[in-house]
Amino acid sequence: MKIFKIAIILCLLGSSTLFAQAIKTRTHTNFDEGWKFALGHATDYTRDFNYGNGNNLFAKSGESAGTAIAIDFNDKQWTNIRLPHDWVVGLPFRYVKNDDIDSHGYKPVGMLFPENSIGWYRKSFEIASVDSGKRFEIQFDGIYRDSKIWLNGYYIGGHFSGYNSVTFDITDFIRFGKKNVLVVRADATEFEGWFYEGGGIYRHAWLNTYDNLHFKSNGGAFAHAAVEDKDARVTIETNIENRGIKGATATVYNYITDRNGKVLAKGKEMPLDLAVRKDVKLSDDILLRNAHSWDLNDPYLYKAVSVIKQNGRTIDSVQTRFGVRTFTFDSKTGFALNGRKMKIQGVSCHQDHAGVGSALPDELQYYRIKLLKEMGVNAYRATHNPPTPELLDACDSLGMLVMDETRLLNSGKEYEDQFRDLILRDRNDASVFLWSIGNEEYVMQHTDIGKRIAQNQVLLQQELDPTRISTYAANMGNYFKGVNEVIPVRGFNYNLGGLDGYHAAHPDQPIIGTEVASTVTTRSIFTKDTVRAYVPDYDLTFPSWASTAETWWKITQDRPWFIGGFAWTGFDYRGEPTPYRWPNVNSHFGIMDMCGFPKTVYYYYQAWWTDKDVLHIAPHWNWKGKEGQPIEVWVNSNADDVELKLNGKSLGKKDMPRNGHLVWTVNYQPGVLSAIAHKKGRVIKAKVETTLSPVSIKLIPSKIKLMHDGQDAVIVNVIALDAKGREVPDAANMIQFDLQGSAEIIGVGNGDPSSHEADKCSDGQWQRSLFGGKAQVIIRSLKSNGKITLKGFSSGLKADEVTFQ
Incomplete structure (x- = not known):
């Protein structure tokens, strides 16, 4: 038996943690406000602000006349924006028969759309003459991608990665007591992943100052x-x-x-x-x-x-x-935190969210982690790239383990440096318990080259952070050659049928499910719909390489040596539409949809991942026109037994199988479908009932107090109610929003994976239709004080409003 024991004390050195605000010798100033933005062009320099014409940008240092890099360039017609900013989420959907466009969610960005794939940013600022003598540094937490940065016409550096943070010392280029102009060109013509990635300065920017000795x-x-x-x-x-x-x-x-x-x-x-x-x-x-x-x-x-x-x-x-x-990784007993054995109840997640794409306000990071914890999740896998520092801050503060993953398994200088920067940035985050050196490198992961690359990355990780170990997300079944020969913790992406054989052959290597399950479901839809590209909201449908949630979790529970794993995925995300393509523009993999609204499988996990009293009935009970027809009813619960009733008549009582669910076939009649369960001698009740048509709107904010700092945000969920105050689960009304006061709407969504409605309403007329009776609007505060009021209204429905303090 081989045991890895690690005792660590971890410091947060994320986006804000190196900088003590109370000590004036060092400052860490948010640089998100006051930017100008315009689209350039990837193939026509005349539409790209003369960039690259005659190589005039690099022939002589600081010579930039006639380009967007010049200090005196007229950017008055450019759009005023505030970071984080993702220009791609605001583009319309467009069908093109192309695998890259398909996998990125049918947003017209990339090589086929040069007019949408270059983003220019300019920001003017001043630094007082009295501050000369200090050192100055510009910090970007994430620019997608292949960015080039200039200050006052001088090229200060570029950054290839779309995900890693980067800093540049700008001391030599500052004009003290005068106007300074910072310019960024982001080039999103090439993709790094096969999922929605967005474009632009989509994470925070900072201006750092400190002493020459620092x-x-x-x-x-x-x-x-x-x-x-x-x-x-x-x-x-x-x-x-x-x-x-x-x-x-x-x-x-x-x-x-x-x-x-x-x-x-x-x-x-x-x-x-x-x-x-x-x-x-x-x-x-x-x-x-x-x-x-x-x-x-x-x-x-x-x-x-x-x-x-x-x-x-x-x-x-x-x-x-x-x-x-x-924490302890043990090849026979699994994982322990602070000496307490536990299964990793994890989810893999991409970083985008409905309405805002990849440019999430910090509050939304905390909101998403809170939703996952409510479900019973104890671990988050950042797939397949370095996360934003604020995501790690949320996990540190709320109590969530993190598998931190670099973008690509490659020991060449570019990608070795990316992995190095990731470890140095995140190695002190309390939440990070395991590094991942990469994911599913089909061509080389089973080869000797793959083995040598992995060995280099493992040794680099151990050099920079000897307090942890690493894994690799391998879709190789029980194959041992290559990466798996040298990785400390063997990661399984699916292929769980090979677990027992692999463990028997390699009993000293701990094993974790780096990617598991992949059930595909559409929230609130319970019949297959190939026209609208929907799949039933039951734990039934999965791709050929994957399994249901119930299958993988039973495998996990039956094997004490299996550490647990990361279900694919916690939330739906833009791109990778499966099993359908257009008109579907989102994935169906999420346990929650893109807004964070739970699907049926959410309650399976919550039942077996928490001690809460869970009793959930699916589907809803609005099935006009299907009277007398059979409806499949699923009950997820952690109770001992469940009795189902329709309009007071018993449909039978069943024992709840451990780590399972119950199913009844019920001939539909309008009314009340109820469940009565017993759990350790206690009675638990739940019901779904046929509602009337919607008559009013209800706004449900995540909080009612906002800081007027220009950064705080609130998530407002929207539902429709009938005359009896019941939520109408199949309402599809179009909801308009009006916001008054010191705040702005930054995005809307509804979780519909085939919706082509705008996430960004460029004309200022914000609206979104309900899908499955729900929608969402995201609001960000401004810096001025004053009352903030959001109103939701729709034709024929009573409006609602919420006021924020």
Whole structure:
């Protein structure tokens, strides 16, 4: 038996964690506002603001006259936008018989659409002369993709990846006391994945300032610990850089506080003597007494502060949050967190959401993780690319494990550097428990080349983060050669029929289901519809390579050595329409739809992944015209037994099979279909009933208080009610929205995988039809104060409104 035991203390060094706002020596300023945007052109320089004409952009440094890069370029006709921004989600759907367009959700972007595939961004700003002498850095958390960046006409760098964060030192190019112009060109003509990816500066941007002697931005601090009974011995490694014009002498020390800022422990003060343009790594041990563990239901986060002092004055300081925990990967007993054995009840997720594409406000990241936790999910797989830092912040704060995955398995310099940057950025996040070096590389994963590449990436991971191990998402069945020979934790993408044979042949290698299930369902639709491209909302239909949810979960529960896995997927996502194509533009794989509305399979997972009293009946009971016809009724529950009744008449009582569900065939009659269940001596009840036609709208906000910071957001779900106040599950009314006050609507959706309605209503007339009785509108705050009121109205229905504080 081979056991991997890891005790770690993890710091958050995400988008905001390296920067202590309270200490004026270092600033981390949000750079999302005040941008101008325009589409360029991938093949015609005359429509791409003269970019590339005669190679004039790079022939002489800083020469940019006549292009969008120039300081004095007239961008008044460009659109005013605020980051995060995804220009692709606002494009209309367009049918083209092309696999790439199909898999990206029929958005007209890519090589076939050069007029939609280049995005230009410009931002003007000023920096006071008094601030000269500091170092300045621009940070982008994600630009899709192949970006090029200029400041004041000078090219400061490019970034190939559409997913990794990137920083550029811009100190040399700043005009102090004058107008500065930052320009970004994003090129989305080539795809990185086979799913919706969007386009543009779709994550946050930041302006960072710090002293010439400073902690490095990515990898500047790393904390890890060995747990000693109730204590934790913390090792904090810092990486300090001198970018001044002469050598520097200083001291460095670290201390730890509780979540409220009370100092709990302090390390030793270490001397520092650093030559020009050199960097150095320092290490310190701090004993944290009676350490409070980070756990799924108690995600306690400490704060760590690292300080550089020179001549008795603090010149740089970084503040981070961190958590203390242990986990174990055991080839015979599976996985344990803080010594407690558990199955990984995970989901794989892409990063887009209805209405906003890939440009999610932070609140939406938290909203989605809360929905998953409510279902019983304890682990999130970021597929198939580095996530936004705010997603990890949400998982750290709410208690969700994360499998952090790099985009591509390749040890060439470009992709090795991408994996390096990912680890350095995320290695201190409390939520990350496992690295993934890649996903389903069909051509090379079973070869000797694949083995050598994987070995390089595994060794790189162990060098940068010895506190964790890694896996690889392999769709290779029980095949061992290649990547699987060197990966510490064997990942299975489907092919679960080979689990037992593989485990018997390789008993020392822990095994996890990196991608499992893949049931395809359409929320609220319970009959197959090949015209509208819908599949029934039961756990029945799946592609040839996959299985139902119930199949994989029973396999997991029957094998103590099988760690668990990540169902495909937590939410529907744009692209990869399966099993149909056009008019279908979304996937059907989600346990929830693109808005986060649950499907029937959601209640199967919730029944067996939580201790909640779950009793759910599917389908709804509005079937006008089907009187007397048989309807298949599914009941998901974790009760001991369930009795089903139609209009008070018993249809029989059945025992609930462990990790299963119950089915009745019921001849439809309007009225009330009810279930009575017993669970450990308690009675649980549920019902669905035939409703009347809708007469009113109901708006249901995720919260009613908004911060006027220009970043906060609220998700408002929309339903229709009948005259008795019951939700009408098959309502399809068109709902219009009117928003007044210091906020803006940034997207609408309804979860319909074949809807071609606009996610962005460019004319300002926001609307969305109900699908399965539901729709959603997403609102983002502005910076000015004042009351915010959203009104929803529809012809023939009573309107509703909600006011936000």
